Amino acid sequence: MRLTILGRSPACPNPGGACSGYLVEEDETDLLIDCGTGIVSRLREIVDYRRVSAIIISHMHLDHFIDIIPYAYGLKLVSGLADGSRLPLLLPPNGQQILNDVTSQWKDLPDLMAQVFDIREFDPSQTLRIGDLDITFAETVHYVPCWAIRIAGKKTLVYSADSGPSDRLGAHVKGADLFLAEAALFQKRGVPGEQGHLTPGEAGEIARKAGARRLVLTHFWQEFDVEEMVRAASDTFGGPAEVAEEWKSYLV
Ligand SMILES: [Zn+2]
């Protein structure tokens, strides 16, 4: 299994960066996990974006889904889908309604989206099978409904999506070969209710308790001190943590 970091930025793209988007490939199956600002451009550099097996969106924050709109324009107006088929687009529960709310301001857009995407909502209680990959979900602690995504093929990758610490997330990470963990907080800011993201230290702790083999931090601000992030995460992980590099591929 190969993971490619298309974008590691948080809610605002870092200079020269892109928001959330990860390409996961194994044999003939390729999944785009999240599709935030700037991701379509990067995806198109790497693969034929008309042919990904599926797009899965962890939650309906803009930095995780908004680029599916330019994606649709590309498919409809320029590139086309070779055989007239539609790309599977898997949204979280209630995602279709939110997408409709966003796109309905443009008269033609909801129809256009439906013409190029086979839009469905995943059922988080069920295992989703795409190609040879089994995908399972765990609801996270976040400001809107959000699901961590576990992708099991020959190896296992777990993506935290956006999440504060929770036992449910820890259980979902159990035994992962690679834990791709958000680290959108440099440290807890002492704001009451600020529980919707992880610090690097918390990511490391979850990875260690879950027995994850490898920890890669993502979804963080340019302004963070990367060396300090790695140190904090490595301390709690009990091994070398890494920072996601955009464009880089990781063999899981
Ligand atoms: Zn986010």
Ligand SMILES: [Zn+2]
């Ligand atoms: Zn979010």
